[in-house]
C-alpha cells in the first residue's frame with residue numbers, strides 16, 4: 001500500500017493535502033468530535049459562533065484562551081514534519097481546517113488556513129490584526145480603538161476567507177493526488193475539497209484510524225494515525241529518490 005502511494009507521489013506534479021484536527025491530535029491538541037474531543041467538554045457548536053461571542057464574549061474568550069495556551073505549548077508531530085519534508089522534494093499544498101498553525105511551524109510554506117488562525121487576533125470593528133503568542137491578562141481583550149478583540153477564526157455561520165477558499169478550490173481542482181488526513185469531513189464547505197479533486201481525476205488517499213463519509217470513494221485508505229502513517233509513507237518515497 002505505502003509503496004503504491006509512494007510511486008504515485010513520485011509521478012505527481014502537484015500533491016495536495018486536506019487536513020483536520022486529527023493530524024494535530026498526536027501533538028496533544030484535542031480533536032472536535034473524537035473521544036478526547038473538545039465537543040465533549042464544551043458545546044463547540046454553541047461556543048464557536050458569532051452569537052455566543054456577542055452574547056458572552058468572556059466565556060468564549062476563556063475557551064479560546066485555554067486552547068491558545070495548549071496550542072502555543074504544543075509542537076508539530078512526526079505527521080506534520082513528514083508533510084514539511086515532502087515539500088522539499090515535490091510541490092505540496094496544504095489545505096487545512098486547523099487553526100493551530102502547526103503546518104507552518106513544521107515548515108510547510110504553501111498552507112491555506114480555511115478556518116483562520118487562533119494565533120491571530122483581530123478587532124471586531126477597526127482593521128487591527130496581529131499575531132499574539134502571549135496570553136491576555138484580561139478577557140475579553142480590548143483594542144486601542146476601544147472595541148473588543150476576537151480570535152481571527154471562522155465561526156459557524158461565518159463565511160470562509162474568500163481569497164483562501166477560492167485558492168483552495170483551485171489547488172484541489174488541479175492536483176494529481178490528494179491526501180485527506182485527520183478529518184471527519186463533517187464541516188462544510190471544506191468537506192467539498194475532496195470532491196473537487198475527485199472530479200478532476202486525482203488519486204484519492206485517506207489517512208484516518210476511522211472511516212469517513214468519503215472512505216468509499218478513496219483509491220487508498222490507510223487506517224492508521226497521521227504520526228505513524230505519514231513518516232512511513234515518506235520513508236517509501238525517499239527510498240526511490
Ligand code: BV8
Pocket residue numbers: 019020021022023025026031032033034037048097098099115153154155156157158159160181182183184185186187188189207208209210212224225226227
Ligand atoms: C459557512 C474554527 C456559510 C473555529 C471551525 C446547520 C446549522 C448551522 C450551520 C450549518 C448547518 N449545516 C451546515 C452548516 C454549515 C456549517 C457546518 O458545516 N456545520 C456542520 C457542523 C454541520 N459550516 C459553517 O458554518 C461554515 N461557514 O458555511 O458559511 C456562509 C456563506 C456565505 C455567507 C455567510 C455564511 C464555517 C465552518 C467553520 C467552523 N469553524 N473551526 C474553532 O476551531 O474554534 S470548524 C471545526 O471543525 C475545526 O476547524 C475543525 O477542523 C473542523 C472540522 O473538524 P475536523 O477537523 O474534521 O475534526 P473532527 O474532530 O471532526 O475529526 C477528527 C478526525 O480525525 C476524525 O475523523 C478522527 O477519526 C481523526 N483522527 C483522530 N485522531 C487521529 C485522526 N486522524 C489521524 N491521526 C490521528 N492521530
Ligand code: ZN
Pocket residue numbers: 123124125126127128143144145146147
Ligand atoms: Zn479596533
